[in-house]
Amino acid sequence: THFGFETVPESMKEGRVAGVFSSVASSYDTMNDLMSLGIHRLWKDHFVRSLNPGSPRIPSSSSTTTPEPEPWHILDIAGGTGDIALRLLDHATLINHDTRARVTVADINPAMLSAGRARFATSPYTSASNPRLTFVEANAEKLHSIPDASVDLYTVAFGIRNFTDKARALREAHRVLKPGGVFACLEFSKVSNPLLDAAYKRWSFAAIPLIGQLVAGDRHSYQYLVESIERFPSQPEFRDMIAEAGFLIPGEGWEDLTGGIAAIHKGVKP
Ligand code: SAM
Numbered sequence: 001t002h003f004g005f006e007t008v009p010e011s012m013k014e015g016r017v018a019g020v021f022s023s024v025a026s027s028y029d030t031m032n033d034l035m036s037l038g039i040h041r042l043w044k045d046h047f048v049r050s051l052n053p054g055s056p057r058i059p060s061s062s063s064t065t066t067p068e069p070e071p072w073h074i075l076d077i078a079g080g081t082g083d084i085a086l087r088l089l090d091h092a093t094l095i096n097h098d099t100r101a102r103v104t105v106a107d108i109n110p111a112m113l114s115a116g117r118a119r120f121a122t123s124p125y126t127s128a129s130n131p132r133l134t135f136v137e138a139n140a141e142k143l144h145s146i147p148d149a150s151v152d153l154y155t156v157a158f159g160i161r162n163f164t165d166k167a168r169a170l171r172e173a174h175r176v177l178k179p180g181g182v183f184a185c186l187e188f189s190k191v192s193n194p195l196l197d198a199a200y201k202r203w204s205f206a207a208i209p210l211i212g213q214l215v216a217g218d219r220h221s222y223q224y225l226v227e228s229i230e231r232f233p234s235q236p237e238f239r240d241m242i243a244e245a246g247f248l249i250p251g252e253g254w255e256d257l258t259g260g261i262a263a264i265h266k267g268v269k270p
Contacts, residue, residue, distance in 0.1 A: 027215060027216040028080065028081060028112070028115065029081060029083075030215065031211070031212065031215060031216055031222075034211050034215060035208050035211060035222075039258060039261075040158075043186060043257050043258070043262050044083060044084060044087055044157060044186065045087065046257065046264075047084070047087075047155075047157065047184070047186045047264055048084065048087040048088055048091050049091065050184075050255070050264060051088070051091075051153060051155070051182070051184055052091070052095075052096070053072055053074060053088045053089075053091050053092045053096070053098075053101055053153060054072055054091065054092025054093070054095070054096035054097075054098030054101040055096050055098075056069075056096070057069050057072075068100075071098070071100030071101050071102060072092065072098070072100075072101040072102070072152045072153060073101075073102060073104070073150065073151050073152050073153075074088055074101065074102070074103045074104070074151070074152065074153045074154075074155065075103075075104050075106060075146065075151045075153070075154050075155070075176060076088065076103055076104065076105045076106070076155045076156070076157075077106050077107075077138075077140045077143075077154065077155065077156040077159060077169075077173070078106070078107055078108070078140060078156050078157070078158070078159020078160070078162070078163075079103075079105030079106060079107050079116070079135075079155075079157075079159075080105075080107055080109075080112045080115075080116065080159075081112055081115045081116040081119055082105050082116040082119060082120060082133070082135070083157070084155055084157045084186075085103040085105045085116075085133055086120075086125075088101070088103050088155070089101065089103055089125050089132055089133060099130075099132075100132075101132065102131075102132040102133070102134075103132065103133050103134075104134050104135075104136060104146075105133065105134070105135045105136070106135075106136050106137070106138040106140070106143070106146075107135070107137065107138070108137065108138065108139050108140070109137075110137060113135045113136075113137055116135050117135050120133060140156070140159070140160070140163055140169040140172060140173075141163060141164065141165050141168045141169045141172060142172070143172045143175075143176055146176045147176070148175055148176065149175075149176070149177065149178045149179065149181075150176060150178070151176045151177050151178065151181055152177075152178060152181050152182070153181060153182050153184065154173045154176065154177055154181065154182070154183045154184065155184050155185075155186075156173075156184075156185045156186075156187075157185070157186040157187070158186065158187060158188065159187075160185055160187055161187055161188065161228050161229065161231075161232040162228060166241060167241060167244065167245065170183075170241060170242060170244075170245035170247075171245050171246070173245070174245050174246045174247060174269055177269040178269070179269055179270065180268065180269065181268070181269045182266060182267070182268055182269075183242065183247055183265075183266065183267040183268075183269070184264065184265070184266050185238075185242075185264065185265045185266075186257075186262060186263075186264050187232065187238075187262065187263065187265070188229040188232060188261065188262055189232070189234070189235055189238075189254075189256065189260050189261070189262055189263035190234045190235060190260050191259050191260040191261055192256075192259065192260050193259055193260075196259045196261075200261055204226045204229065205226055208222050208223075208225070208226050209222045209223045209226065235253075235254045235256070235260070235263050235265070236253075238254070238263075238265055239252075239253035239254055239265060242265055242267040243267070245267070246269070246270070247267025247268060247269060247270075248267065248268045248269075248270050249266075249267055249268075250266055250267075250268060253265060253266070253267075254266075
C-alpha cells in the first residue's frame with residue numbers, strides 16, 4: 001500500500017490470517033479495548049440492539065400444531081472468543097425474555113475457539129441441560145457443517161475483512177439463511193470526514209502497531225490488521241457485494257458508527 005506495509009498475496013492469506021489470530025488470541029480481548037479506546041464495546045452493543053435477537057416472531061403456518069414458534073438460531077461467524085454471541089444471548093434473555101434462542105459461534109481458528117470455550121466454561125449458556133451456545137471450527141467460505149436454510153440470523157463482526165474470498169462467504173451466508181433471515185455485518189469501514197480520517201489514520205498506523213508491540217509483543221500482526229482495514233471496500237461497494245450475493249438491501253444498506261470508523265451492513269434473504 002502507499003503506507004509501505006507488506007501486502008499479503010491472496011493465496012497466502014488463509015494461513016496468514018490463522019497465524020495472526022493464533023498469535024493474538026491470548027491478548028485479544030485486552031488489545032481490542034486498547035486499540036479502540038473501549039469503543040468496540042459500544043459498537044457491539046449497538047449492533048446487537050439493532051438486531052433485537054429473541055424478539056417475538058409471527059408463528060409460522062405450522063403453528064396450529066406447534067404452540068410456540070421455533071426459537072432463533074443465530075450463527076455468529078468469525079465469532080472468536082464469543083463477544084457478539086454473549087451479547088446476543090444476553091439481549092434475547094434479558095430484554096426479550098427468550099430463553100430458547102441459541103447461538104453457534106463458528107471460527108476458523110482453534111486458539112480463538114479455545115479461548116472462547118474457556119471463557120464460557122461456567123456460563124449458564126453452555127449448561128449441559130440447555131446448551132444455547134456452541135463453538136464450532138469452520139471456514140466462513142465453506143460452511144459444510146451448516147445445512148441450507150437453517151439459520152435465522154447470521155452475524156459477522158470484525159471478521160469478513162480477513163476472508164480470502166468475501167463474495168464466496170456472502171454466498172455461503174445466503175445459502176445457510178432461511179428465507180426472511182438476516183445477514184448482519186459489523187466491520188471497520190471508511191471515514192468520510194477528512195479531519196477525522198487524518199486523525200484516525202495517524203492513530204491506526206502509528207499507535208496500533210506500537211500498542212501491539214508493547215502489549216502483545218507482536219507488532220507485525222497488528223500492522224497487518226491495520227492494513228486489512230485500509231484494503232476493505234467502502235460502504236457502498238460492500239453493500240453492492242451483499243446485493244450481488246442475492247440479498248435484498250434494506251434502506252441505504254448500512255449505518256456508519258463513529259463517523260464511519262465502523263459500519264453495520266445488513267441484507268435480507270428473499
Ligand atoms: N467477532 C469477534 C469479535 O468481534 O470480537 C472476533 C473478531 S476477530 C477480529 C476475527 C476473527 O475472524 C478471528 O477469530 C479469526 O480467527 C476469524 N476468521 C478469520 N478468517 C476466517 C474465516 N475464513 N472463517 C471463519 N473465521 C475466520
